[in-house]
Amino acid sequence: MSRIAVLGAGAWGTALAISLARRGDHDICLWSHSASLAEQLHEHGENLPYLPGYTLPLGIHVTSDLVSSVFEAKIILCVTPSQHLRATVAQIAPALTRDQILVSASKGIEETSFLRMSQVIASITNNPVAALGGPSFAQEVAAAAPTAVVIGASDPIVGQTVQREFTSPSLRLYTNDDVAGVELGGSLKNVIALAAGVVHGLNLGNNSAAALITRGIAEITRLAIACGGHRQTLAGLSGVGDLVLTCTGSLSRNRSVGVELGRGRQLPDILAGMHGKVAEGIRSTTAALGLAARYQVEMPITEQMNAVLYQNKNPREAIRELMARPNRDE
Numbered sequence: 001m002s003r004i005a006v007l008g009a010g011a012w013g014t015a016l017a018i019s020l021a022r023r024g025d026h027d028i029c030l031w032s033h034s035a036s037l038a039e040q041l042h043e044h045g046e047n048l049p050y051l052p053g054y055t056l057p058l059g060i061h062v063t064s065d066l067v068s069s070v071f072e073a074k075i076i077l078c079v080t081p082s083q084h085l086r087a088t089v090a091q092i093a094p095a096l097t098r099d100q101i102l103v104s105a106s107k108g109i110e111e112t113s114f115l116r117m118s119q120v121i122a123s124i125t126n127n128p129v130a131a132l133g134g135p136s137f138a139q140e141v142a143a144a145a146p147t148a149v150v151i152g153a154s155d156p157i158v159g160q161t162v163q164r165e166f167t168s169p170s171l172r173l174y175t176n177d178d179v180a181g182v183e184l185g186g187s188l189k190n191v192i193a194l195a196a197g198v199v200h201g202l203n204l205g206n207n208s209a210a211a212l213i214t215r216g217i218a219e220i221t222r223l224a225i226a227c228g229g230h231r232q233t234l235a236g237l238s239g240v241g242d243l244v245l246t247c248t249g250s251l252s253r254n255r256s257v258g259v260e261l262g263r264g265r266q267l268p269d270i271l272a273g274m275h276g277k278v279a280e281g282i283r284s285t286t287a288a289l290g291l292a293a294r295y296q297v298e299m300p301i302t303e304q305m306n307a308v309l310y311q312n313k314n315p316r317e318a319i320r321e322l323m324a325r326p327n328r329d330e
């Protein structure tokens with residue numbers, strides 16, 4: 001039995017805990033930021049607010065005590081919303097032993113520093129770090145639908161350890177040493193998914209959606225390469241794979257926010273209806289533009305999405321401006 005701590009009892013943390021526990025050879029400690037949610041999980045054996053319909057298997061212990069949750073864990077899987085990762089890791093840091101592997105499964109960029117999640121972790125601790133990415137809706141992983149993901153780790157032993165511990169008949173993991181590419185693919189696709197939702201909300205049709213996905217991967221790849229990522233990674237599960245899933249799948253929260261924006265609703269009103277569920281693209285848009293400015297990379301879709309989110313720009317005007325950009329080579 002190896003012990004795994006899952007930090008974050010939202011939809012994704014819960015689904016990964018279920019997937020890991022189903023193997024039967026892991027002892028899982030699932031940490032919830034909210035004590036009342038931890039109590040509810042005990043009482044109902046199900047995460048009603050974030051992942052209803054899936055019973056927690058035996059082998060998952062739920063707690064709201066963060067420091068005790070990581071005790072003797074071989075792997076610590078960090079699945080909080082990105083903007084809360086730093087505070088969470090800072091609290092466990094003094095309790096870590098040096099071989100414990102920290103894996104980020106969050107998909108975002110820190111708003112203030114523009115750091116990727118593995119960089120946030122590395123700024124706090126010297127423990128081994130990896131990042132999980134790829135097309136993976138929590139509900140489908142909880143339902144044991146066949147899913148393929150990627151584990152980014154610069155140290156192949158770390159990548160292979162996580163691969164071995166997480167693999168199951170319904171979850172296949174590929175390793176990749178390009179951590180920057182894996183993390184930027186997973187974070188930047190959320191911004192394009194917001195835009196894909198806008199296109200759907202405006203009823204613009206399939207041509208527009210396909211154009212957005214294709215030009216979206218072009219700008220994601222440009223920024224990822226400028227940040228040290230590899231083009232090949234962005235053609236893989238954490239690039240094209242996750243982008244296609246999130247831009248077309250109705251389970252995507254990012255896409256759903258975009259649909260509502262396209263239908264004319266205002267962001268504060270949409271957020272109020274999400275009851276604490278996170279759509280990471282909203283905050284990653286600003287950080288992506290910060291990185292783009294730092295590396296002088298052109299990101300026209302991200303720029304327009306930022307204006308729609310934060311400058312009250314009419315989504316139709318944003319699309320008109322994208323179409324009216326100067327002609328260029330593909």
Ligand SMILES: NC(=O)c1ccc[n+]([C@@H]2O[C@H](COP(=O)([O-])OP(=O)(O)OC[C@H]3O[C@@H](n4cnc5c(N)ncnc54)[C@H](O)[C@@H]3O)[C@@H](O)[C@H]2O)c1
Nearest residue numbers: 009010011012013033050080084106107137138277278280
């Ligand atoms: N849901 C998915 O299908 C999915 C799939 C892959 C990756 N992800 C990524 O996983 C991360 C978590 O998303 P999710 O879908 O599990 O979240 P969620 O929207 O289902 O739940 C939000 C969670 O944040 C917690 N929270 C609120 N304030 C907090 C704080 N101050 N500190 C720590 N936690 C706090 C809440 O208790 C709740 O558990 C995100 O980065 C997301 O992009 C999600």
Ligand SMILES: O=P(O)(O)OC[C@H](O)CO
Nearest residue numbers: 134135136137252253254
């Ligand atoms: O629901 P979203 O938009 O946060 O997307 C979930 C996952 O990132 C899909 O891989």
